[in-house]
Amino acid sequence: MNWFFLLLSGLVGALFGSFLNVVIWRGPAMWGLMGESTAPRGNLFAPQSYCPACYAPIRIRDNIPLLSFVVLRGRCTKCDAVIPLRYLLVEMLGASAVFATAWVWGPSLTAVLASVFLLALITLAAIDWETGFLPDMLTLPLIAIGLAANAAGLFVPLRDAVIGAATGYFMLWAISTVYKNLRGHEGLGLGDAKLLAALGAWSGWAGLPATVMIAAITALAAVGILRQRGGDISAETAISFGPALTAAGAIVFLLHTAMPANAILTSFSFEI
Ligand SMILES: [Zn+2]
Structure with missing residues (x-):
């Protein structure tokens, strides 16, 4: 190297x-x-x-x-x-x-596009942290660029990316709608749904369950720490889910696209 x-x-x-x-x-x-x-x-x-x-x-x-x-x-x-x-x-x-x-x-178009993805996630996490918004100006182009990158065969098959974008949006839209009907106020914004659609467009649908699980655990741990420190947190407190979702998305993207299961298995059997 x-x-x-x-x-x-x-x-x-x-x-x-x-x-x-x-x-x-x-x-x-x-x-x-x-x-x-x-x-x-x-x-x-x-x-x-x-x-x-x-x-x-x-x-x-x-x-x-x-x-x-x-x-x-x-x-x-x-x-x-x-x-x-x-x-x-x-x-x-x-x-x-x-x-x-x-x-x-290495020096490749794949690395450039992967950088674009990760840099966009950093930007989204910081903006959501500071303002509570995940701007469409960033999430929507990110969905389009992810689909285009996979149409060019860079990370996952295009079919997986399209299903990932649709499923990602629908998953959080459904959770958001159910929550809103139960609690009478918004818990998750549709910005989160567009962000998960972007994660699905880049990493494919297979990464979505792990992404949501890691993000939920991270967010719950953060709430726990804030409570421990005497923060005033109730069910009504608005907490940005974006930073946890972007962190989980970046981890899953790198694990899923940079180290596909077969590559790990190949290097493992090579060691033996
Ligand atoms: Zn100054």
Whole structure:
């Protein structure tokens, strides 16, 4: 394995992470999801990066992915405001995502598309965490690109992908509808259904049960931890399911498409 290529992939991933932080901050306002109360935050290309607290432009040397956050100890150089840890986390996740796909698939179109998928999941998780929305602007194209990638024969057979997208949407739509009728208020939004449709379009239907199970366990564990810490959580508390769903989707995608069962078995019998 070419270590220079992998290192370069990680750096490119960190740069993408840095860009995703801009999308996560400006996207929801741009797409009208934040209501009238939020001042315009600019579009994806202008103005240049600024401190969310004091609006001071960020100098290029203070805007180096990963490094700047550590050097500045997570604070703005102008107003000393704490920069949310999310900036560092997204850059680290971006670096890991591109590194992982480069490691699994090498320099190929498959690796590029797998990176697109994982980077989109990181963006969706962060936006849902911060705003409670999974924007159609991201989930719908992700369904289309997943189906196109599998039509080109990249990850799973196209038939599995189409069934996966339809089943994924229907599963969460059904749960959401039943919940709404029982409780009288919305527990799961249709954004979650479109996200699961996207996961099905990329990984195929076979990955869906494991995805939902891992996501549910993760979400329940998170609620348990919040309760332990004295958080005020009841059945009425709205909790974003998106972050758990994206994490589960990324794990299942990598296990299912990068290490198909027959490849694992082959390497196993080779060892013997
Ligand atoms: Zn500032």
